[in-house]
Amino acid sequence: MAIFPPAQRIWWKEPIERSEILWITIALVWSLILFFMMPYWHLVGEQNLSNEAYRIKPDVFAERTEAMADKYTVREEGDTGTPVVHPPAGGDIYMLARLWEWWPVLELEKDQTYRLHLSSVDWVHGFSLLPENINIQVHPEYEMVITVTPNRAGEYSVVCNEFCGIGHHTMVGKIYVVDK
Amino acid sequence: MSNNADFRICPDTGFKIHLPADKLIKWNAVTAVVFLLVGGIFGLGVALTRWPAVHLLPADWFYLALTAHGFDVLLVWMIFFEMAILYFAGAVLLGSRLAAPKVAWVGYWMMLGGALITNIAVLRGDSSVMFTSYVPMQAAPDFYLGIIIFAVGALLGCFVFFGTLVIAKQEKTYEGSVPLVTFGAITAAIIAVFTIATGAIILIPTLLWSVGYVGHIDSVMYKVVWWAMGHSSQQINVAAHIAVWYALAAILFGAKPLSEKVSRMAFLLYILFLQLASAHHLLVEPGLSSEFKIFNTSYAIYLAVLASMIHGLTVPGSVEAAQRKKGFTNGLFEWLRKAPWGNPSFSGFALSLVMFGFLGGISGVMMGTEQLNIITHNTMYVPGHFHGTVVVGSTLAFMALAYWLVPVLWQRELVFPGLAKWQPYLFGIGMGLASVFMMGAGTLGVPRRHWDMSFADATMPYDFPGAAHLMMGLNGIAALIGGIGGTIFILNMVGTILWGKPKSKAAAEPEKPAAPAQPTVVSGYGSAGTMAVPGTFTLAMVFLVAFVLYYFVNWKYLAGVWGLS
Numbered sequence: 001m002a003i004f005p006p007a008q009r010i011w012w013k014e015p016i017e018r019s020e021i022l023w024i025t026i027a028l029v030w031s032l033i034l035f036f037m038m039p040y041w042h043l044v045g046e047q048n049l050s051n052e053a054y055r056i057k058p059d060v061f062a063e064r065t066e067a068m069a070d071k072y073t074v075r076e077e078g079d080t081g082t083p084v085v086h087p088p089a090g091g092d093i094y095m096l097a098r099l100w101e102w103w104p105v106l107e108l109e110k111d112q113t114y115r116l117h118l119s120s121v122d123w124v125h126g127f128s129l130l131p132e133n134i135n136i137q138v139h140p141e142y143e144m145v146i147t148v149t150p151n152r153a154g155e156y157s158v159v160c161n162e163f164c165g166i167g168h169h170t171m172v173g174k175i176y177v178v179d180k
Numbered sequence: 181m182s183n184n185a186d187f188r189i190c191p192d193t194g195f196k197i198h199l200p201a202d203k204l205i206k207w208n209a210v211t212a213v214v215f216l217l218v219g220g221i222f223g224l225g226v227a228l229t230r231w232p233a234v235h236l237l238p239a240d241w242f243y244l245a246l247t248a249h250g251f252d253v254l255l256v257w258m259i260f261f262e263m264a265i266l267y268f269a270g271a272v273l274l275g276s277r278l279a280a281p282k283v284a285w286v287g288y289w290m291m292l293g294g295a296l297i298t299n300i301a302v303l304r305g306d307s308s309v310m311f312t313s314y315v316p317m318q319a320a321p322d323f324y325l326g327i328i329i330f331a332v333g334a335l336l337g338c339f340v341f342f343g344t345l346v347i348a349k350q351e352k353t354y355e356g357s358v359p360l361v362t363f364g365a366i367t368a369a370i371i372a373v374f375t376i377a378t379g380a381i382i383l384i385p386t387l388l389w390s391v392g393y394v395g396h397i398d399s400v401m402y403k404v405v406w407w408a409m410g411h412s413s414q415q416i417n418v419a420a421h422i423a424v425w426y427a428l429a430a431i432l433f434g435a436k437p438l439s440e441k442v443s444r445m446a447f448l449l450y451i452l453f454l455q456l457a458s459a460h461h462l463l464v465e466p467g468l469s470s471e472f473k474i475f476n477t478s479y480a481i482y483l484a485v486l487a488s489m490i491h492g493l494t495v496p497g498s499v500e501a502a503q504r505k506k507g508f509t510n511g512l513f514e515w516l517r518k519a520p521w522g523n524p525s526f527s528g529f530a531l532s533l534v535m536f537g538f539l540g541g542i543s544g545v546m547m548g549t550e551q552l553n554i555i556t557h558n559t560m561y562v563p564g565h566f567h568g569t570v571v572v573g574s575t576l577a578f579m580a581l582a583y584w585l586v587p588v589l590w591q592r593e594l595v596f597p598g599l600a601k602w603q604p605y606l607f608g609i610g611m612g613l614a615s616v617f618m619m620g621a622g623t624l625g626v627p628r629r630h631w632d633m634s635f636a637d638a639t640m641p642y643d644f645p646g647a648a649h650l651m652m653g654l655n656g657i658a659a660l661i662g663g664i665g666g667t668i669f670i671l672n673m674v675g676t677i678l679w680g681k682p683k684s685k686a687a688a689e690p691e692k693p694a695a696p697a698q699p700t701v702v703s704g705y706g707s708a709g710t711m712a713v714p715g716t717f718t719l720a721m722v723f724l725v726a727f728v729l730y731y732f733v734n735w736k737y738l739a740g741v742w743g744l745s
Contacts, residue, residue: 001436002360002426002443002498003273009356011440019717020442020493026724027489031482037735038474038550046743047551053466080639105640113743118466124314124399126558126627130642132741133625135557136464139399140316144466149743157642159635161558161627163310165317166240169632174640 049136049146056143058121065094065117069104077105077174084176092117095158095173097125097138099165102158102173109180110153119143126162129175135161150177186277191683192588200281201271204288205264206589209582210677211292212260216575217670218299219252224663227614231656232634232649239631243308246629248299250311254570255413256295256330261578262368262420263288263337268585269365269423270344276353279343283336290333298326310629312406315386315397324387331376331383338369338376360437360444361430364423367447372416374455379409400467407458415454417570418488419447421532421577425495428529428577431584432520435502438494438713446494449487453479460544463553470550477548485545492537493720497713504713512715528580528604532573535612539568542727543619552734555741558629560652561622567615571662576608579669586673592680599668607665613658621651623737 008014042048073083084105087093089112096103097120108114118127120140127136136144160171187196225245228236237245271278278284300322301307307319345366348354358366382405388394426443429435437443459476462468479485503515520526543565547556556562587594594600626633626648633652635641 001430001434003430004359005354005356006360006440007436008440011357014439014441016439016442017497017712019713020438020490020497023493023717023720024442024486024490027486030489030724030728031486034485034545034549034731035474035478035481038470038478041551041735042470045551045739046745047554047738047741048470048745049464049551049554050745051469077640082639101639123317128558128625128627129742130625131645133555133559133623134741134744135554135559137462137466137557139466141398142400142466147743147745151742157640159625159627159630159642161630162314163243163317163629166243168243169239169630169635170638172635172638172640172642 046149050144052145054143054145055141056119058119058140061094061117061119061143062096062121065096065103068092068094073104074107082173087114089180090114095127096121097127097160097171098122100160100167100171102127102160102171105174105176107176107178108148108150110150110177112180113147113149116146116148117143118146123164124162125160125164125171128159128161130157130159132156137162150175153177153179190588191591195272196275198271198277200284201267201278202589204278204281204284205267205272207288208260208264208267209585210673211288212257212264212578213582213670213673215252215256215260215295216666219249219254219257220663220666220670222246222249222252224659225249227656227659227663229631230633231653233653234656235632240305240308242631243310243629244302244305247308247310248302251298251302251327252295253575254311255327256291258413258417258570258574259330259334260291262372262416263291263334265420265424265578265581266337266341266365266369267344269359269362269427270341270348273359273362274344274348274354276344276348276351279340279347281340284340287333287336287340290336291330292333294326294328294330294333296326297322297329301326312410313386314406315389315399315402318390321387321390324383324390328380328383328387331379334372335376338372341365341369357440360440361423361427363444364419364426364447367450368416368419368423370451371412371419371455375409375412375416378405378412382406382409400462400465403462403465404458404468407461408455411457411460412455414566414570415450415457415484417574418454419450421536421574422447422488422491422495424577424581425491425529425533426498428525428580428584429495429499429502432523432526432529433499433502435498438497438501442490443494446487446490449483452483454484454487456480457484457548460548460553463548463550464557473550477550477553482545485541488537488541489720492533492541492723493716495533496719497716500713500716512718515715522601524583524600524604525580527601528576528583528608531604531608531612532576532580535576535608535615536569536573537723538726539612539615539619540565540573541569542730543568545727546731546734549731552738554744555734555738556622558627559622560618560626560628563628564615564618564620564622567611567618571611572608572615576604576611579607580604582669582673586676587680587683590677590680591683592676593683594672595675595680596668596672600672603665603668603672605665607662607669610658610660610662610665614655614662617651617655617658621648621655624648624651626652 086107125138156175158173222245307323309319508515
């Protein structure tokens with residue numbers, strides 16, 4: 001019994017039951033499949049996070065984001081005071097996280113590819129694009145660059161899903177995807 | 181040193197129990213249950229707040245309760261109970277005296293003191309930083325200090341356990357190799373030492389930072405090291421509850437491991453690979469390479485998952501072999517149908533085994549896949565997963581053990597045996613459903629650690645589909661059912677200890693195993709001869725099919741979202 005020392009002192013020479021061997025083999029094969037799915041998806045899949053990231057000072061990131069907004073703002077989002085920015089397709093776009101907003105609102109074109117720069121100027125935040133359910137962690141002093149290709153037109157929200165203090169649940173931003 | 185006066189013979193089991201170990205096991209177990217109560221109450225507050233129609237607590241209280249809930253049940257309840265398991269698997273199972281009981285007491289009081297310090301810091305309201313306390317968000321210094329003191333106390337407990345192993349070996353209190361359950365406990369203790377060391381590496385600088393001696397802590401580095409502690413501490417639970425499964429199979433059925441070699445190898449794989457997996461929490465983080473993420477998140481090449489799948493066969497397999505030996509040989513499942521489903525130790529054990537695999541295990545591998553993490557990270561899917569591991573896996577297994585251990589150690593009858601019969605079903609199914617509903621909400625994108633999914637105070641609110649609100653409501657109801665189950669458990673334990681009828685010697689149940697005076701050479705292994713386990717193998721294949729289907733369904737979901745590269 002498992003609560004007493006093994007009955008056979010030389011337990012490591014005991015034969016292994018057949019169904020155990022079979023199960024271990026099956027489980028090992030499955031483990032290998034689980035493992036190789038990840039590199040495989042890097043080769044053929046279209047949803048991989050890039051490894052491109054830079055160290056950046058929060059004020060530098062804020063400047064770049066504001067520069068983009070100054071250049072490409074097309075309107076204001078309702079009466080929130082947040083600009084809606086429509087940057088040219090194929091270019092660099094910025095979204096900045098801070099307590100407690102995602103800034104600015106972006107307007108993208110369907111099936112176009114953008115280089116999305118994400119960073120925070122204060123605490124750790126969570127970029128959660130809904131209803132797509134794409135989730136990316138956003139850190140201060142790290143700038144992550146992800147190439148995104150929106151594949152459906154519509155109105156998307158960016159919810160913060162990393163706890164960032166008492167106003168966390170009010171931190172919601174927006175991305176519009178429009179047909180060209 | 182010690183003489184026989186320091187020992188008592190357990191009338192139920194025949195175990196020779198060192199009295200200082202007896203006392204330490206009792207105090208650690210009772211303290212654990214008290215923190216389960218406290219943490220459970222906070223948890224109920226969290227679940228009822230996230231039920232949109234109830235929305236019980238105000239925002240600041242919600243974040244406070246969530247921090248306390250995580251700390252009290254994920255850490256304090258678990259580790260206190262695991263200390264009891266370590267002392268049991270060391271001193272009692274080996275029939276040895278406990279090494280340095282005084283050190284064990286110092287450890288106990290440090291753990292209790294540390295737990296109280298952190299709880300006070302949280303309740304004060306200035307340390308609602310969640311259990312994970314990601315920098316640069318800052319808690320009060322005593323929040324970190326309490327955790328550090330708690331961890332050092334736990335480390336002392338591990339050393340006492342290791343010392344006991346040495347003493348037992350030297351004083352030849354057992355022959356041959358240690359029992360499998362003790363081997364599992366050793367696994368848990370080794371992982372615990374690694375966990376606590378990593379915890380010190382990250383929490384001590386964080387403490388110094390919170391009082392101003394360290395200027396800056398990198399937020400990604402913090403997460404990498406913090407999770408080397410955070411995830412490993414959950415692996416202590418896994419190793420410990422699997423040891424408990426083996427113990428319960430032996431206690432309830434006299435089951436022998438199908439093969440000592442296979443089960444021990446599986447534990448060894450845990451020691452070698454289970455502490456990786458810091459990257460489970462870092463898969464969508466900037467600044468870490470895909471190579472690191474893939475290697476680390478997969479425990480090398482899923483070798484720890486392999487080990488869990490092995491235990492998933494060998495634990496029920498040993499029960500099947502024992503039952504078949506007793507004559508329950510009809511069909512594939514007579515052994516299972518004729519199992520003692522009314523005994524809470526068995527029903528808790530069985531539910532824990534099944535739900536840990538199906539709910540906690542499968543979901544863990546799925547969301548621990550580098551790319552699949554994109555569609556689950558930080559959503560309600562995450563708490564859904566770990567309520568499937570820590571709650572219906574570890575906690576339920578510990579409860580099942582407690583139903584046997586508490587009456588035996590205290591020599592008292594259970595006060596509410598009728599309620600106890602239902603308790604594992606209420607708690608297990610309630611929390612199992614909560615886990616499922618949380619995962620369901622997570623696939624719809626509902627964020628975890630979030631006070632208001634209706635975004636009433638946001639300037640540009642997002643409108644979740646009705647199904648998401650429904651899932652969170654159902655989660656609240658399921659958590660209430662689980663809470664009733666948890667309450668019955670605590671009442672039963674506390675009631676039994678305080679007012680339980682002393683056991684009469686004759687009442688000792690015959691199904692309890694008697695410890696042989698000398699380790700007898702019995703006929704070998706559970707599978708000796710033709711004792712195959714077709715029923716268990718069938719169940720294992722059902723599990724595998726569910727695993728494969730669910731895994732690839734999620735790849736299909738992923739393939740539909742925006743292109744990312």
